[in-house]
Amino acid sequence: MQLIKNRLRIATCSLLAIAGGAAAADGDTQLDAAMLFYFEDGRTDVFEPVLNLKHDLGNDQSIGVKFVVDAITGSSPNGATPTNHPQTFTSTSGSQGEVRKRVEVFNAGETPVRMFQDNRISVDLNYDRPLTRLLKGEITGHISAEKDYVSRGTTLSFTQDTPDRLTTFSVGGGANFDVVEPTGGKPEPLKNSDSTNHFGNANKDEYDGMIGITRILSRRWLMQLNFSRSRDKGYLTEPYKIVSILDQTGSQIYYRMENRPDNRTHQNVLLSSAYEFTDDVIHFSYRYYWDDWGIRSNTVEMKYRYELSEASYLEPQFRYYKQTAATFFVSGIIDGTTLPQFASSDYRLGNLQTTTYALKYGFQLEDLDGDFNIRAEYMRQGDDPHPGNAIGVQKNYDLFPAVNVFIITAGYSVNF
Amino acid sequence: MTVNESLATKSVLTHRDNYWVGAFSAMASPCEILVDDVPHQKAIELLEIAQSEAHRIEQKFSRYRDDNVIHEINTSDGKEIVVDVETAKILDYAEECWKISDGLFDVTSGILRRVWKFDGSDRLPTLASVNELLSFIGWEKVKWKRPTIKLLPGMEIDLGGIGKEYAVDTTSVLLRKNTSSNFVVNYGGDLFISGPRRNGENWSIGIDDPKATGIGSIGTLSLSFGGVATSGDSRRFLLKEGIRYPHILNPKTGWPVVGAPHSVTVLASTSIEAGILSTLAMLHGAEAEKFLQEQEVKYLISR
Amino acid sequence: MKTITLKLVLLFLAALVLFSSCAVQHVKPWERDQLAQKKMQLIHDPTENGLDEHIYFSKEASSGGKSVGGGGCGCN
Amino acid sequence: MLIIRSVVFIIFCSLVSAFVVAAPAPSFTLPTAHDSVAFDSLRGKVVLVDFWASWCDPCRKSFPWLEDMYLKYSKQGLTIVAINLDAKRDNADKFLAKFPSDFTIAFDPKATVAQLYDVKAMPSSFLIDRTGNIILTHTGFQEEQADELESHVQEALKK
Numbered sequence: 003m004q005l006i007k008n009r010l011r012i013a014t015c016s017l018l019a020i021a022g023g024a025a026a027a028d029g030d031t032q033l034d035a036a037m038l039f040y041f042e043d044g045r046t047d048v049f050e051p052v053l054n055l056k057h058d059l060g061n062d063q064s065i066g067v068k069f070v071v072d073a074i075t076g077s078s079p080n081g082a083t084p085t086n087h088p089q090t091f092t093s094t095s096g097s098q099g100e101v102r103k104r105v106e107v108f109n110a111g112e113t114p115v116r117m118f119q120d121n122r123i124s125v126d127l128n129y130d131r132p133l134t135r136l137l138k139g140e141i142t143g144h145i146s147a148e149k150d151y152v153s154r155g156t157t158l159s160f161t162q163d164t165p166d167r168l169t170t171f172s173v174g175g176g177a178n179f180d181v182v183e184p185t186g187g188k189p190e191p192l193k194n195s196d197s198t199n200h201f202g203n204a205n206k207d208e209y210d211g212m213i214g215i216t217r218i219l220s221r222r223w224l225m226q227l228n229f230s231r232s233r234d235k236g237y238l239t240e241p242y243k244i245v246s247i248l249d250q251t252g253s254q255i256y257y258r259m260e261n262r263p264d265n266r267t268h269q270n271v272l273l274s275s276a277y278e279f280t281d282d283v284i285h286f287s288y289r290y291y292w293d294d295w296g297i298r299s300n301t302v303e304m305k306y307r308y309e310l311s312e313a314s315y316l317e318p319q320f321r322y323y324k325q326t327a328a329t330f331f332v333s334g335i336i337d338g339t340t341l342p343q344f345a346s347s348d349y350r351l352g353n354l355q356t357t358t359y360a361l362k363y364g365f366q367l368e369d370l371d372g373d374f375n376i377r378a379e380y381m382r383q384g385d386d387p388h389p390g391n392a393i394g395v396q397k398n399y400d401l402f403p404a405v406n407v408f409i410i411t412a413g414y415s416v417n418f
Numbered sequence: 419m420t421v422n423e424s425l426a427t428k429s430v431l432t433h434r435d436n437y438w439v440g441a442f443s444a445m446a447s448p449c450e451i452l453v454d455d456v457p458h459q460k461a462i463e464l465l466e467i468a469q470s471e472a473h474r475i476e477q478k479f480s481r482y483r484d485d486n487v488i489h490e491i492n493t494s495d496g497k498e499i500v501v502d503v504e505t506a507k508i509l510d511y512a513e514e515c516w517k518i519s520d521g522l523f524d525v526t527s528g529i530l531r532r533v534w535k536f537d538g539s540d541r542l543p544t545l546a547s548v549n550e551l552l553s554f555i556g557w558e559k560v561k562w563k564r565p566t567i568k569l570l571p572g573m574e575i576d577l578g579g580i581g582k583e584y585a586v587d588t589t590s591v592l593l594r595k596n597t598s599s600n601f602v603v604n605y606g607g608d609l610f611i612s613g614p615r616r617n618g619e620n621w622s623i624g625i626d627d628p629k630a631t632g633i634g635s636i637g638t639l640s641l642s643f644g645g646v647a648t649s650g651d652s653r654r655f656l657l658k659e660g661i662r663y664p665h666i667l668n669p670k671t672g673w674p675v676v677g678a679p680h681s682v683t684v685l686a687s688t689s690i691e692a693g694i695l696s697t698l699a700m701l702h703g704a705e706a707e708k709f710l711q712e713q714e715v716k717y718l719i720s721r
Numbered sequence: 722m723k724t725i726t727l728k729l730v731l732l733f734l735a736a737l738v739l740f741s742s743c744a745v746q747h748v749k750p751w752e753r754d755q756l757a758q759k760k761m762q763l764i765h766d767p768t769e770n771g772l773d774e775h776i777y778f779s780k781e782a783s784s785g786g787k788s789v790g791g792g793g794c795g796c797n
Numbered sequence: 798m799l800i801i802r803s804v805v806f807i808i809f810c811s812l813v814s815a816f817v818v819a820a821p822a823p824s825f826t827l828p829t830a831h832d833s834v835a836f837d838s839l840r841g842k843v844v845l846v847d848f849w850a851s852w853c854d855p856c857r858k859s860f861p862w863l864e865d866m867y868l869k870y871s872k873q874g875l876t877i878v879a880i881n882l883d884a885k886r887d888n889a890d891k892f893l894a895k896f897p898s899d900f901t902i903a904f905d906p907k908a909t910v911a912q913l914y915d916v917k918a919m920p921s922s923f924l925i926d927r928t929g930n931i932i933l934t935h936t937g938f939q940e941e942q943a944d945e946l947e948s949h950v951q952e953a954l955k956k
Contacts, residue, residue, distance in 0.1 A: 006518050006698070007713040010691050013514040017507050018587055018688065034768040040776070050775075054768050061939040062855075070771070135936070157789050167918065168748060174789035212789040216763070220746045222755050226763050227732070230785055270786035271732055276761050283760050290732070291783035299783040307760055325782050350782055362769075377769070383780060409776070413768055474872075503899050504868070592869075750918050751882035751908050757852045 030058035036413040043406050045115065046076025063131040072122035072148075077115035081243040081347035083334045084111050084399040085254035093117070111399045116242055122148040136163040144178075150241075153180040157210070170216040172228075178208040184241035191261035192341055195244050198259055204237030222278040227271070234266040245347045246334040252394025255337055260346040262330070268293035281309040296329035297351070319360040319379075327352045333401055334393060349402065353385045360409075372416030379409040429469055431461055437615070440465035444472035445480070445582050447606025451589075454599040454616050464597060468589045472605060475585040479508070479577045481528070488577065496571040498561075506565050508577065508584070515580075515694055516557040522701045523694060526555050526569075527669030528576025534674070536654035536665040548672040555669055583608045583647050583693035590689075603689075607648050610689045614642040645689035649696040650681030650720075666700045677704035685716040764788075822846070822925045823913035827880065827903035834903050839876050843953045844925040847879045848911055851892035853919040859938035860896040866950065867900040873954045874927075880905050882919075922946065926953050 033055055040048035050073070056066040082089060089108045093116065108114045124146030133139050137160060144155040159174025182188065187200030212230035219225055244257040274287035289301040303321045310316055328351040330344035360379035367374065384404035392401055429442035438461040441450040451468045453461055481488050487505050501509065515523040529551055533543035554572045561568040569575070577584075586603050590610040593601055600613035602621050611621050620640040651664035656674075663674040682699040686692040695715060702709040710717045748756075755761060764770045764787065778784045822844075826835040836844075847863060849856040860879075867877050877900035883889040884906055893902065905911060914923060918936035924946070926932050933949050935942065 005713055007686070007691070007695065007715060009518045010515070010694055011687060013511055013518075014587075014688055014691050017511040017584075017690070018591060036768045036772060038772050050772065052768055052772065054771075061941050062937070068771070070775075072775075132939075159789055165917070166747070167750065176789045210785070210789050218748050218753075218756060221748050221752050224756060224761060224763065228786060230789065232785060268783070268785070270783075272786035273732065274763050274787075276763055276765070278755050278758075278761060283765075285763070285765065289783075289786045291786070293783075295782075297782045299781070301783070301786075307765075323777070323781060323783075328782065350780060354781065356777070356781060375766075381776075405780075411769065411772060413766070415768075503864070749908065749911075750916055750921075751848070751850060751911050753919070754850060754852045754884065754888075757854070 030060075032056040032058075032415065032417050034413070034415040036411060039410045041408045042076065046074065046078065048076075049073045061131075063129070066126075066128045068124075068126040068128075070122075070124045070126075070146075072120075072124075074121070075119045077117045079349055080114050080116040081245055081260060082114040082257060083246040083248070083254060083347065083396060083401065084113050085246070085248075085252075086110050086395045086398070087253065089114050089254065091116070113400075113403055118242075120148050120150075122146060122151075124153075133160075136165065136167075137161070140174075142176075150183045150185055151180065152183070153178060155179065155208075159212075168218045172212070172214040172216070174210075174212045176208075176210040178210075180206040180208070180236075182206055182237050182241065188237065188239075188241050189259040191239065192245075192258045192345065195257040195259055206234065206236035206238060208235075209233045223275070224277075225273070225275040227273050230270045230272075232268050234268075236264055238262045238264060238266055240346070240348055243346065243348050245332060245345050247337050248334040248393055248396075249337055250394070252334070252392070252396045254334070258335070258341075258345075260348065261344050262346055263295065263344055266293055266295055268297075283307040291325075295351070296327070297325055299323060299325035313366040315364045317362040317364065317377075319358070319362060319377075321356070321358040323354075323356040325354045327354075333389065333391065333396060336393065352402070353389070354383060355385055356381060356383045358382075362411075371418075372414055375411075375413045377409075377411040377413075379407075379411065381407040381409065383407075429465055431465055433458075433461075436617075438465075440468065442469045442472070444469070445476045445585065445605060447582065449605045451593070451604070452602040452621065453593075453597065454601065456597060456599045460597065464593055464601070467592050467596060468603065471589045471592055472585050475581060475588065478504070479581045479584075481574070481576050481578065488575065491567055491569065492574040494569060496569065498566050498568045500565050501567060503565075508580075509562055509567060510564065512575075512577070512580070513557060513562060519694075519698050519701075521557070521670055522668070522698055523579070524555065524557050524669035525575045525577060525579065526557055526560065526573055527667065528578065529554060529574050530667050530669070530672055534656075534665075534667060536651075536656055536663075538654070539656060540658040542656060542658055542663065552672050555672070579697060580690055580693055582606060583645070583688075583690040586610050586689035587645065608646065608689050608693060610645045611641050611643055641685070645686050645692045646683060647686075647689050647692035647696050648681055648683040649693070649700045651678065651700075653680065666703075668701060675701055675703040678702075679706050679719045679721045681720045682706055682710070683718040684710065820931050822923065822929055822931045823910070825910045825913065827905050827910060829901060829903050834878055834901050836878075839878075840929060841927050842874050842876045843870075843927055843950065845875065845877045845950065846914070846923040846925065847877065847920055848882055848914070848916045848922075849879055849920045850882045851888040852883075855938040856892075856920045857896070858940075859920050859922075859943075860898065862938070862943050863900060864896075864898050866947065867898070870950060870954060871900075875950060875954060877901060878903055880910055882906070882908050882911055882916075924949055924953060927956060 035054070036052045038050040040050070050070065052068065052070050054066065054068045056064055058064050087110050091106045091114060093104050124144065126142060126144045128140060128142040130138060130140035140159050142157045146153045155176060155178035157174060157176030159172060161170050161172045163170050181203055183203045187202050188204050189198040189200050210230065210232040212228060214226060214228035216224065216226040239260060239262045243260045245260050246254045247256050247258055249255055268291065270289055270291050272287060272289045277284050285305040287303045291299040301321065301323045305317055305319045307315050307317045328346070330342060330346060331351045332345050332347055334347070335341065335345060358379060358381040360377055362375055362377035364373060364375040382404060385402045387400040387402045388397060389401060429440060431438060431440045436455050438453045438456065439450055440461065441448065443449060449472055451465060453464055477483060478486050479488055480486065481492065483489060487501055491499050512525045533547045533551060535541070554570065559570050559573065582605050586605050586608050587610060589603050590612060593603065594612060600615065602623065603610045609623065614620055620642045622640050651666050654665040656663040661676060663676065664678050666675045666678040667673065668675050678700050682696040684692040684696040684699065686695060695710070695713060699706040699710050699717070707719060759765060770787070774787070822836070824836045826833055845866065847859065849859065863877055863879060866875065879900060880903045881889045882905055886904065886906065889904065920938055922935040923931050924933040932953060933946070935946055
């Protein structure tokens, strides 16, 4: 039995609200929580809960805090190409003095992968406030940490409405300062993977700038055009990825550590739009990306929110992404030829297409405040398994085994 | 000064020991506000706010007036009456209190005063006369659906049990909006304290009954925050055949609660909560202490 | 290089059409009922968007575009 | 260049619009829930005309404040007319169920009065003195500005 005192407290709050106003207003804290489960080809699992709180401070100011935890176990391709004989990798994993050696053997034709396990925690803070009647400012701070990587960043952005509030200009800038702490130290670039020395940590800085314009086109149509440019400086190499060194027949002999430029400038142009039919809403966006590593990409994203009832909707989502390879992407280097300055066999720098289909269902419950949603998502990455630049025996193997990912996301948001 | 100003609008503001005391009279009680150091002009303004709010509530909810919503409801003779938002909120509140007290708190029980005169004599009313009144008592007989109320002919409602405490709380809300200094609103012993003094000390509030037992101090309460209210039998009773019938009536039986304390003072978040809890404690008679202990509130009881 | 210029010119033309005032209805302040809905925000589910961005950031070579900043992981 | 010029222009505009105006308030007659309200019948009173809609977030904050103002100042001669601009009456009624109010609610689904008053944002308030002149316009709702608006109301009531 609830204490009389407590029930009285609740009743009194709503009674006295009249002296401060007519009725209990909506809560001024917004909570968004979500959980993501990611399954990649039975080899990588990710569990990622998110908690996002936004509190209205009054006078149109608000602060927000977001916590994300990322628990990953699994494996990803280490860069080695499939070849005509078994490949053996020895990895050491150590924790608190106890060192374990782990030997992994991959059969001829198999794509070698490297096991990993990581937990990432990140915290974001943001604060926004009006500066004049039409100008708003927002400042954010970010910190995240995982076993071998720490990131700190900040952004500052402004939006300015025109007096008719039909157009909004936005401008923002940010800086990110990251520290890469590879297990055992960072390897020497393009050194033989068996004889490379490892030493120390490395830094990576990123500077971003963005301008945008958002326009109300009609009572039901909103469109935005953004241009952004970022500059990455520092250690951009993946410390655990390798490149296969091949003989004239394309058969693997040994490996070298990969090496990437320590500078990267990239740009995005993004056009996005939201349009409402009678009740349903279609979201569309197109992004064009290019950088000085020679990568170009096109992304199309579409979401259609179909209203089932006042309290539920169904939202099919579709995304298609296609990129061209970085100039230094190789599927292997022939032994004896001059070593290039930069080389990587990371499939994410090669020609690549990603297709994502998702279906989201949003609903409300009668006895519980807030909005719920659940989303099932299938994502497939792939490209030509037999690219034209394959060498000798490589032609016999699937150089790009498709990546299949199944994702479930559950979300909840409530005002209190 | 104009002559037509009635006594009710008179107020006195004095400055003492770094705080202001503004006193006036409303709801048949001495009222005062204490405000921690603010400029003189501000103190005048706050006193005006408090006074006009106390009078507003008195005029709106007193059952002794014939120009307010309570009069309209009590003379409705079984007709539906549409009430304003504030009254609706109070009726909702009265209904909720009736529910959570299992019928012990009932704003329709005021008519019992027609047969009970607590004058120290032995003149108890007849069982029949009390029972006759009981058919006009009980919130369950009221048809209340926001914003419409309908009483049975002969029924009345009386917000006397919460009006003064409500006025304390609404005044406090208004004062809080108009000053960042802390203050005490004290309307005839029901009070609200908004926070500690600027020098960090608590406010000392004198209480009527030094014989009270319960929390700590005797004679004065030292408080920094919260609402306080006292319910009592005003030392009025009937005495018959050695049994003392105090001025505390159970709305369900129509009879006094034998064994009730002389007074109960309760501390809660607001004055109105303290008021309801102290009233309920009185109605629990000999078990008043037990009830308050169960509710985990601070209290003073005088027997 | 030529295709980039072409694409930029096309986008610029699109922008001109979009943002020149003649192509636009003058939506009055009291006609913003549809646009005020959460589902009409360009990023209508920020939490979901954050999760998606994180996945694509770690699986593709391109990143960014929607908002300033981001990144900050050594995703394998 | 275009963008820079626009930004400068916009900043200029937002500074200019902070001015206080004094002009005769347009007259109107609008339906209320059971009756109607005519602006001309309010002559001699201080009137706060507030334009609002159910979908407007700041309106949820301004409504309790308006109720508060009404309770505090109606005795001294303040009239509040909150003009609803929802296209669908249903939505307004749902909002009103959540925010019950004692002041006058009028309905202007075609926004004819809103156009007369040249409403620039939601919500917009117009404070009209006893002689029928608009003495203050106010857009949006911020707690800090509400206190300022209240002091203007107090002043208008004294005249």
